Amino acid sequence: MPNYYDDLDLVLRALADPTRRAVVERLAKSPAVVSELAAPFSMSLPALMQHLRVLESAGLVTSHKHGRVRTVSLRPGALDVLHLWLGEQRTPAEHQADRLGIHLTRTIPEEP
Amino acid sequence: MPNYYDDLDLVLRALADPTRRAVVERLAKSPAVVSELAAPFSMSLPALMQHLRVLESAGLVTSHKHGRVRTVSLRPGALDVLHLWLGEQRTPAEHQADRLGIHLTRTIPEEP
DNA sequence: ATAATAGTTAGGCATGCGCTTAACTATTAT
DNA sequence: ATAATAGTTAAGCGCATGCCTAACTATTAT
Numbered sequence: 001m002p003n004y005y006d007d008l009d010l011v012l013r014a015l016a017d018p019t020r021r022a023v024v025e026r027l028a029k030s031p032a033v034v035s036e037l038a039a040p041f042s043m044s045l046p047a048l049m050q051h052l053r054v055l056e057s058a059g060l061v062t063s064h065k066h067g068r069v070r071t072v073s074l075r076p077g078a079l080d081v082l083h084l085w086l087g088e089q090r091t092p093a094e095h096q097a098d099r100l101g102i103h104l105t106r107t108i109p110e111e112p
Numbered sequence: 113m114p115n116y117y118d119d120l121d122l123v124l125r126a127l128a129d130p131t132r133r134a135v136v137e138r139l140a141k142s143p144a145v146v147s148e149l150a151a152p153f154s155m156s157l158p159a160l161m162q163h164l165r166v167l168e169s170a171g172l173v174t175s176h177k178h179g180r181v182r183t184v185s186l187r188p189g190a191l192d193v194l195h196l197w198l199g200e201q202r203t204p205a206e207h208q209a210d211r212l213g214i215h216l217t218r219t220i221p222e223e224p
Numbered sequence: 225a226t227a228a229t230a231g232t233t234a235g236g237c238a239t240g241c242g243c244t245t246a247a248c249t250a251t252t253a254t
Numbered sequence: 255a256t257a258a259t260a261g262t263t264a265a266g267c268g269c270a271t272g273c274c275t276a277a278c279t280a281t282t283a284t
Contacts, residue, residue, distance in 0.1 A: 086194060159243050180261065
């Protein structure tokens, strides 16, 4: 029985890889077939399949096989956990800015 | 000169670890000193230092040393890249739901 | 029936990652 | 001056991750 933190962990781990992120981005447009997803990458099919498995067991993606072709889709709301967590990690300064309707300007201080 | 994708990659990689996430969560409350950050974990100080270094080079965290004590803070807006990316990965269905003000109900279909 | 297509399984390899211990530096307290 | 505190550096170890090739299954096309 996976909880909030486990879900988040799976999602974040899944998204930590550029290939998998690219797949998610592709699927955000529309569902796609495995070979279609593999095409843009210079990587073997099995390698991409592994990425798909990671995405699927993170709950980011669903897939269904019709005949010999598997169609993969982005799971609506799959990224909600992340969105939720993100909302909680705002600094006090940002919360205050929210209340005031201010958009913070950030400067990245260089180490001296 | 790091671009959007590199930033995102660093941020997501950094957040893919539970320890680092816990540190971020702690720092969202208020800045803290290294030993203070290390305390909750059953892990050597050097191990935690490495995590801090990852967080820092992902731009999630800043730190300054006064005397022998280093204070670490969450960088305001550091999570913006992620928030931004997240916004782009909404499915067409979700976009439509947004327009209609509908909150989608999700069911996770089990594989037969 | 044969061949081509779409995906899958298995095994192996290199590299990265999270962690440890040991030894060291720099600052502050006694 | 000595000792305690706060953090740092370096080296090494084991396991996870991302990738590959080779061989295989199942479906569709000829």
